[in-house]
Amino acid sequence: MRQTLRTITGLFSNMHIRGKLLISYFILIFLPLALMTSITYTNVSRDYEKQILHSADQSFDQAYTFLTYKVNTLIKASDVIYFNADVQTMLTRDKQVFADDYVQQNIDRQELEYFLNSFQNTEDVYRASLYVPGWLMYAGQNFNFMNMDAFSKTENYRALLASKDKVSWLTEHTITNNNSNLDPVPVISLLRKIRNSEQTSEIIGIIELNILQDVIDGIIQKANITNDGVVYIQNSNGAIASCSNLQNFHRINPNLALIKDQDDGLSWNNAKIGSSDYVIKKRTIENTDWTMVTAIPLTEIFTQSTRIRDLMLVLMLVCGLLSYGLAYLITGATVKRILLLKKKMRLVQEGVLNVEVHSTSRDEIGELTDSFNHMIKRIGILVDEQYQNGKEIKNLELKALQAQINPHFLYNTLELINWKAIDNEVPEIAVISQSLAKFYKLSLNKGKDIVSIIDEINHIRAYVQIQNLRFDNKIKLEVRIAPVLHNCNILKLILQPLVENSIIHGILEARDRDEGIITITGFQEKNDIILAVEDDGVGMLPEQAEGLLANGNANDEVQGYGVRNINHRIKLCYGQEYGLTYRSSPGKGTMVEIRIPNR
Structure with missing residues (x-):
């Protein structure tokens, strides 16, 4: 042990000063960073887990509030329709009296249609419809009015009769679009029996209020803030009314018993589904048989904490390496300056003359750098002088070429031709010589x-x-x-x-x-x-x-x-x-x- 210690001490003593400084910097930089990262990770991961559950709580409660509002909106609309005196009057008309009275039936249809359309909007009530007695001529319209006699033969009607609740809900199904040329629209429907106000045992019609499935899905999707978790609505029969992510839902595969085993409240509960552990929260939506459930895998919460840990380790390494690199640069400043000067010289070798090495020191390398800069500036001046000389030579050659055409000789000759033409009464030649003299005078333009x-x-x-x-x-x-x-x-x-x-x-x-x-x-x-x-x-x-x-x-x-x-x-x-x-x-x-x- 002592021999090993002596060997290490001897190696350290014989190292260059730069090596000793780098080892010292390594110890002083990475050990404090590792300790700080460990403490920070412990605190941050704990806070992050609380933050995820808190954010999930807020998103869940907000979605629950929106859904409750949508449900109550549909119920209130059904109240207005149910207690409307005109609806009672029109649905209790005597078949024997009005079966052939198509004028009155058409008036009834128009008034009911106008009344139902007043409830419709894209966000809350997509369509308001009535199931009316089959003998009415507009019972087969299949838009705002549908045949109650035909509906009475369906399973949905029997379930509606058996229900003791004020309203019943149909999970996702499709209805025809307002524009018959478009595809059917997925909706969730509220069904409510309309009883005769005078004979309450008699059902005279059924209210159907539809809300777009996309509206419910949009609320549920916003409630899910995790990648692997899921938020969904399940009715008392186990049917899924809406789900934020069907792929995650099928992978988790929660059963109906899971909902019944959890407390209906504001707290999170641990649950095991299959071989995985989850945190579960559920709430029953008032006036429905729906339960809103959110399930978040514990592995995702821990995965986020692990990502934070990995990120902090990366940051520690980056900060440590940057600090160590800075120490290396400081100890190797002299070498770096020489390498920089060498790099600039190579650029000059390749023909790049617009280079300059900045130096504020006055040591030997600083003096060498100043001499290099002076030399490059001098070379640049000489190159510019050579370029200008070459340009002047070309201009002189051009001037010499132009000078070969002696302007005075040319003008005098053309003037002689002009006078000869006049003396010999040949005006065309005079005009040509004058025009030619003017042409060449403007062409030459004194160079x-x-x-x-x-x-x-x-x-x-x-x-x-x-x-x-x-x-x-x-x-x-x-x-x-x-x-x-x-x-x-x-x-x-x-x-x-x-x-x-x-x-x-x-x-x-x-x-x-x-x-x-x-x-x-x-x-x-x-x-x-x-x-x-x-x-x-x-x-x-x-x-x-x-x-x-x-x-x-x-x-x-x-x-x-x-x-x-x-x-x-x-x-x-x-x-x-x-x-x-x-x-x-x-x-x-x-x-x-x-x-x-x-x-």
């Missing part, structure tokens, strides 16, 4: 990519003028743009390719027409500008129009490339939510809509 909308429209007018000289004034251009938009900015050379498509692939394809119209409209929608180029040419299939922006038109790749180029430029400049939208149908022309922001 600027952004122009005003009015300049872009003037550019289109020059282009259309040149095309009209080529195609014998076959194109008519209409511009309907709000003046407030004239000075708004737009990427240059956006409209011209679209107008060119409208001329070549729309208007000129309609060979049976002398003239085509291109309409350019523009308006503001919230913070956006909408420009539309519409022609009345041959049009195309909607799938072809969509293909222009997707994969291009298989029949005209140049047209598709130009459209996609415009759409791509707009999205690059303004964002993915902007661009072109095509609408077209064969024979009705094509419209392309341009959406750009109003900046």
